[in-house]
Amino acid sequence: MRAIVVMFDSLNRRLLPGYGGADVDAPNFERLAARTAVFDQCYAGSMPCMPARRELHTGRHNFLHRSWGPLEPFDDSVPEMLKQAGIYTHLVTDHAHYWEDGAGTYHNRFNTYEFFRGQEGDLWKGHVADPEPPANLNPEHFLARQDWINRLYLTDEAKHPQTMTFDAGLQFISTNLDEDGWLLHLETFDPHEPFFSYDRYRQQYGLGDEEIVFDWPSYRRVTETDDEIEIARRSYFALVSMCDRSLGRVLDVMDEHDLWRDTMLIVCTDHGFLLGEHGWWGKSVMPWYDESIHTPLYIWDPRTGVHGERRESLVQTVDIGPTLLDYFSIGLTPDMQGHPLGEVVRSDTPVREGALFGAHGGHVNVTDGRYVYMRACADPSNSPLFEYTLMPTHMRSRFAVEELREAEFVPGFDFTKGVPLLKVPAWTLGNPWEYGTLLFDLQTDPDQDHPLRDDELELRMASLLVDLMRANDAPAEQFVRLGLPAEGDVTRKHLQVDRHWEQAERSRSTAARRTQFPDDSVLRTTPLRDLLADDRARAVLDRIVPELGSPFVSDFAGADPVVLAAAAVPGISGDQLAELASELDDGAGLLDA
Numbered sequence: 364m365r366a367i368v369v370m371f372d373s374l375n376r377r378l379l380p381g382y383g384g385a386d387v388d389a390p391n392f393e394r395l396a397a398r399t400a401v402f403d404q405c406y407a408g409s410m411p412c413m414p415a416r417r418e419l420h421t422g423r424h425n426f427l428h429r430s431w432g433p434l435e436p437f438d439d440s441v442p443e444m445l446k447q448a449g450i451y452t453h454l455v456t457d458h459a460h461y462w463e464d465g466a467g468t469y470h471n472r473f474n475t476y477e478f479f480r481g482q483e484g485d486l487w488k489g490h491v492a493d494p495e496p497p498a499n500l501n502p503e504h505f506l507a508r509q510d511w512i513n514r515l516y517l518t519d520e521a522k523h524p525q526t527m528t529f530d531a532g533l534q535f536i537s538t539n540l541d542e543d544g545w546l547l548h549l550e551t552f553d554p555h556e557p558f559f560s561y562d563r564y565r566q567q568y569g570l571g572d573e574e575i576v577f578d579w580p581s582y583r584r585v586t587e588t589d590d591e592i593e594i595a596r597r598s599y600f601a602l603v604s605m606c607d608r609s610l611g612r613v614l615d616v617m618d619e620h621d622l623w624r625d626t627m628l629i630v631c632t633d634h635g636f637l638l639g640e641h642g643w644w645g646k647s648v649m650p651w652y653d654e655s656i657h658t659p660l661y662i663w664d665p666r667t668g669v670h671g672e673r674r675e676s677l678v679q680t681v682d683i684g685p686t687l688l689d690y691f692s693i694g695l696t697p698d699m700q701g702h703p704l705g706e707v708v709r710s711d712t713p714v715r716e717g718a719l720f721g722a723h724g725g726h727v728n729v730t731d732g733r734y735v736y737m738r739a740c741a742d743p744s745n746s747p748l749f750e751y752t753l754m755p756t757h758m759r760s761r762f763a764v765e766e767l768r769e770a771e772f773v774p775g776f777d778f779t780k781g782v783p784l785l786k787v788p789a790w791t792l793g794n795p796w797e798y799g800t801l802l803f804d805l806q807t808d809p810d811q812d813h814p815l816r817d818d819e820l821e822l823r824m825a826s827l828l829v830d831l832m833r834a835n836d837a838p839a840e841q842f843v844r845l846g847l848p849a850e851g852d853v854t855r856k857h858l859q860v861d862r863h864w865e866q867a868e869r870s871r872s873t874a875a876r877r878t879q880f881p882d883d884s885v886l887r888t889t890p891l892r893d894l895l896a897d898d899r900a901r902a903v904l905d906r907i908v909p910e911l912g913s914p915f916v917s918d919f920a921g922a923d924p925v926v927l928a929a930a931a932v933p934g935i936s937g938d939q940l941a942e943l944a945s946e947l948d949d950g951a952g953l954l955d956a
Contacts, residue, residue, distance in 0.1 A: 364543065364625055364627070364690065365546070365547075365625060366546045366547070366626065366690060367536070367622075367626060367629070368549065368629045368631070368683070368687075369613055369629070370549070370631055370632065371553065371606055371631075372412065372458065372633055373633070374554060374606070374635065374636075374659060375599075375603075375636050375655075376632075376658055377653075378600070379659055380392055382659055386596075387603050387604060388567055388600075388604050390611075391610045391611035391614060394611070395610065395661050396671070398628075398663055398671070400672055400673075400708045401660075401661055401673050402660035402662070402673075403673055403674065404657075404678065404732050405658050405660035405679065406657055406679050406720055406730060407634045407656050407658050407720055408718070408719060408720050409425045409680075409720070410426065410646070410656070410722040411633070411634060411722065412431075412634075413432065413465060413758070414426055414429070414430070414432075414722070414723070415634060416466075416469060418680045418684075418701075420434060420439075420684060421438050421439055421699070422441065422696075422699035422700060423698055423700040423778060424719055427723070427727070427832065427837040427838065427841050428751045429750055429751060429752055430722070430750060430789065431465045431466075431723075431758045432466075432750075433466050433468040433754045435752065435779075436753055437753075437778070441684035441685075442472045442473050443473075444693060445546055446472070446473065446474050448691065450544050450546055450691050451539075451544060452473040452475075452546045453474060453476065453535050453545065453548070454470055454475075454477070454548045454550070455476070455477045455550070456477070456548075456552075457479040457482050457527070458482070458550055458551070459552070462478065463759050464756040464758070464759055464761055465758040477528075479524040479528050479531070480513075480524060481513045481517055481523070482525075482555070483510060483556070484505075484507070484508075487509070487513050487516075488516055490512045494511040494515070496511040496576070498574060498576065499575065499579075500575045500577040500587065500591060501579060501581055501926075504579060504581055507579070510557060517559070524551075525609060528549065529549065532549035533612060536616055549613070551606065551609065553602055553606050554599060554602040554606055554636075556578070556580065557579035558579070558595070558599045558602045560604075560605045561605070564602070564604045568598075569597065570598065573594060575591075577594045577598070578598040578599075580638075580644035580645060582645030582648045583644055583648065583874075583926065584873070585642050585874060585929070586874050586876055586925055588876065588878055592638075592639045595638065596638045599636070599638055610630070623663065627662070628661075629662050629663075630660070630661040631658065633680070634646060634658060635656065636654070637649070637655055638654075640652065640810070642871075642872075642874060647722060647725075647792065647793075648793045649793075649798070650726055650737050650795070650798050651722070651725075653735070653805060656720055656728075660678065662708050664690070664708045666690070667708050674711050675732075676707045677713065677715050677717070677718055678702075678715070679715070681700055682704050685702055688703070689703030690705070700834070700835065702715065716731060716827065717729050717830075718730050718731075718732075719835065722791075723791070724745060724748050724795075725793070726795045726798070726800075727828065727841070729827050729828040734804055735801075735803045735811070736800075736802050736824035736825065737801040738828060738845050739801075739845075739859065739863060740846075741845060742796065745844065746844060747843055748788070748840065748841075749786050749840060750787040750789045751775075751776070751785070752784060753785060755785060755787065762787065766787055767787060771785075772784070773786045776838075796866070797933055798866070798867060799859075799863030799865075800862075800867070801867055802817065802821055802860050803815065814860075816864065818855060818858055818860075821860050822853060822858065825853045826852070828847070832847070833849075869933070870933040873937075874928065874929040875929075875936075875937035875940045877925050879940075884944050884947075885924075885944065886943065886948075887923055889924075890923060891923065900947060903946050904924075907942050908924075908943055910928075910935060911924060911928065
């Protein structure tokens with residue numbers, strides 16, 4: 364028995380054929396659907412990238428206890444369990460996050476691994492001189508410089524890390540065709556941003572040598588024109604088509620060697636990506652809308668032979684590891700919350716009543732497959748909030764000394780095997796308070812345009828949420844942060860949708876577009892840092908849009924105020940920016956004084 368997991372990153376389910384998509388040319392995803400069971404109700408869990416991969420390894424949620432981080436010493440890793448049971452495990456990937464500070468314990472759980480460089484801003488090729496990229500509509504990302512250097516070495520599709528990753532995966536299959544008892548985890552970073560691909564794919568979508576590059580939207584509200592939005596979307600479509608071609612190479616090998624006979628195939632992603640839906644780009648800083656959390660999943664299980672059929676049972680990322688263990692006849696650990704999906708593939712047998720999802724310090728969310736409940740913090744402080752870890756690293760850095768000065772050792776949780784943990788005060792990007800608590804009916808409102816005010820429904824969904832949090836052994840302060848009971852029943856006094864209605868409605872307003880302001884407006888020509896450094900301009904900012912002076916925004920102060928208003932607080936209106944522009948562009952010339 365063998366198994367192949369093909370994992371993409373940021374694959375938007377709704378754009379795929381078979382999931383409602385009509386704009387993307389992806390014949391191999393259609394071909395895949397004909398050979399597998401296609402899951403219509405798969406949800407991610409812990410967000411974003413590395414938290415999702417921790418779920419793949421451990422079969423349990425981690426976002427209530429920990430943000431982005433490595434596998435912990437007490438974590439059970441499915442690839443390592445397979446390795447210890449005599450199943451050979453091999454990882455091939457171009458996902459550079461595995462090699463950063465916040466993830467360095469994942470790849471060594473496999474017997475062997477291969478890594479291909481150059482995706483996103485991977486710290487790969489060293490150039491002291493700055494690159495000379497074409498005009499970039501959205502240049503504010505701190506990794507943009509390195510990414511343009513990397514692209515100098517990716518002129519040939521054959522040398523692109525996605526291509527090389529699939530090359531290596533196919534080589535592993537070819538080398539081990541006559542061997543039994545192995546798992547190949549074949550994972551590409553694409554179609555994660557930046558949406559870099561080649562002419563053969565871009566031309567399919569009417570893209571050529573545009574004067575301005577826009578294939579890397581930042582995580583913020585949309586400020587671009589409709590034409591610019593279309594360029595970013597089509598750039599994403601082109602990259603998905605490139606992914607589709609790589610997927611087809613795997614299916615060709617499955618066909619050529621009849622691997623369908625004895626090899627499980629799972630094709631999945633960690634999460635989706637907003638491409639202008641809800642007025643947003645990206646993920647993480649806004650609520651986890653359906654486009655970003657409701658994911659595609661395809662499973663071929665040779666034990667059942669089920670193919671070309673849909674499955675409606677509610678499943679999650681945490682189920683993938685247990686499914687692999689069950690396939691290789693290895694028992695699950697008591698700490699795993701995921702369920703093997705063999706019987707779901709066979710007969711659509713339900714495995715759960717609700718699916719829990721979210722990011723550390725953000726909304727804590729639950730769905731029953733129809734309704735989605737997004738629980739925000741109970742007050743603007745978004746506290747109390749702590750990290751629990753023995754591996755104090757962030758995504759690209761170690762915890763700062765200042766963070767650790769207030770740390771303390773505390774007893775562990777039911778899944779830490781008696782090991783105490785470091786409890787560290789936590790911080791987040793953004794604040795769920797700004798969006799309020801939200802409730803949607805995906806059956807009648809699949810685009811989540813019309814939040815509900817329904818006390819009885821909220822009571823039921825909040826009770827389901829609390830049950831799943833308790834089953835996850837959530838820290839006590841998470842219940843306090845969310846205004847929910849750690850013990851006892853959820854009652855009407857715990858409801859929040861009605862109390863949060865005003866801020867929820869305000870957060871749903873669209874951002875100002877750059878074209879609303881003249882080309883020579885201060886709001887389009889002056890970085891925020893320069894405005895903040897000018898006493899009189901700072902006074903105007905503090906009076907009209909005080910949110911632009913927050914520490915979070917200052918981290919990105921090289922961008923102009925229009926962009927930063929879109930990134931900072933969702934309630935900043937176009938009227939506020941118009942008033943700001945009027946005063947800053949006034950003949951008095953604040954910045955010229």
